[in-house]
Amino acid sequence: MKSGLTRELICMRVAHEFHDGDYINLGIGLPTQVSNFIPDNIDVILHCENGMLGYGRIAHDEEIDPELVNAGSQPVTLKPGSSFFDSATGFAMIRGGHVNVTVLGAFEVSETGDLANWMRLEKGVGSVGGSMDLICGSKKVIVAMEHTTHEGRPRIVKQCSQPLTGFACVDLIVTDLAVIEVTPGGLVLKEVAPGLTAEEVQKVTEPSLIISPELKEMEL
């Protein structure tokens, strides 16, 4: 298999989905890095369930305030117009439908958009965090993940084998190899990583992909 995008480039591609005025929650793992790649010409407000609106990129050195961190406990910067609140309010914003976009990591996504991202059965215990609330309340759910496991098995599957976070909740999947939209008719392959073909992406994807007539190379 040819190599796909780095984790940074996955984040960069995810950020292209954002629009002016979006309120966006970035989940633990790969998604929290997206805050470093939001283009300057897009005006979005990042929400964190620990109780803040309006944080910025990851903080470094003297910028670090140990009490200003994102969902993954990484120090972040603050943007003008930010605000703080408690966790119950943070989740009322999510559940109440005020957060437009959520970006989550995943172990598996099914062809109908089921998401499994909180527990690996083989480990015996997991961490659900806010993922079940986020998929319930957000208008758009984007999954950012590597296309296959370390062993090369597809993460986009016909049916999830791990405990579900939610049913038919994923709208868009961005991986190192492709951008795939979940539609009522099935998974639509919209973009492939530079140098890859649709056939190469299909080989490492369990369900059959519908090739978009506008299939193109990912633009970063």
Place this chain on the structure above:
Amino acid sequence: MDKIYSSAESAVADIPDGATVMVGGFGVTGVPFTLIRALACNGSKNLTIISNSGGGRLPDIDLSIVMKNGQVKKLITTYPVYTDRFTAFEERYLKGEMEMEMVPQGTFAERIRAGGAGIPAFYTPTGAGTQLAEGKETRIFNGRPHVLEHALHADFALIKAHIADNMGNLVYHRAARNFNPVMATAADITIAEVTEIVEVGQLDPEIVVTPAIYVSRVVIGEKYEIRFD
């Protein structure tokens, strides 16, 4: 009415065996490290701990030390394990030495809020149809399944705030607020660890986040260095 205690040890001295204790914090922020250490020294056993995590980000000072001591019978939580480390909770839990109740984080926050607000239970769409809703009553509202979730209440809440006045009015600092204000409302005795104490009247009433009615005891916390990975 002065609620200031001279030490964390004296503030937690009456937490008995079998108590239910909420502990604030999210990851490394807003965690009452001084009160956690006092609880570990106090040694009370068979505790039910209600906390967003069971510790693990800073295992020398967070709830990991209470887990290691074998003081916990049950952890009610949302984020007890991490992908890049093995926690003291995990070790005990996987050996079958303690129980755990996994709760979606928004439901966890709302159950605590409800506990403090006199609401015994509520319906939420979160988790409907998943493993975490198994055995719970489900009802359809607006064509969507909702799960009945029950309020959480504790005997004690250990929380972290930034500044207190002698009466127990509290303000917080940035993301360290997280679960602390809701937990403050949902326990019989709320004990706040703070960075600074000021005289009554020095906090602008407009900026008080936790009004004194919720707070029983206040102690000055020690300074801890927060390391980032």
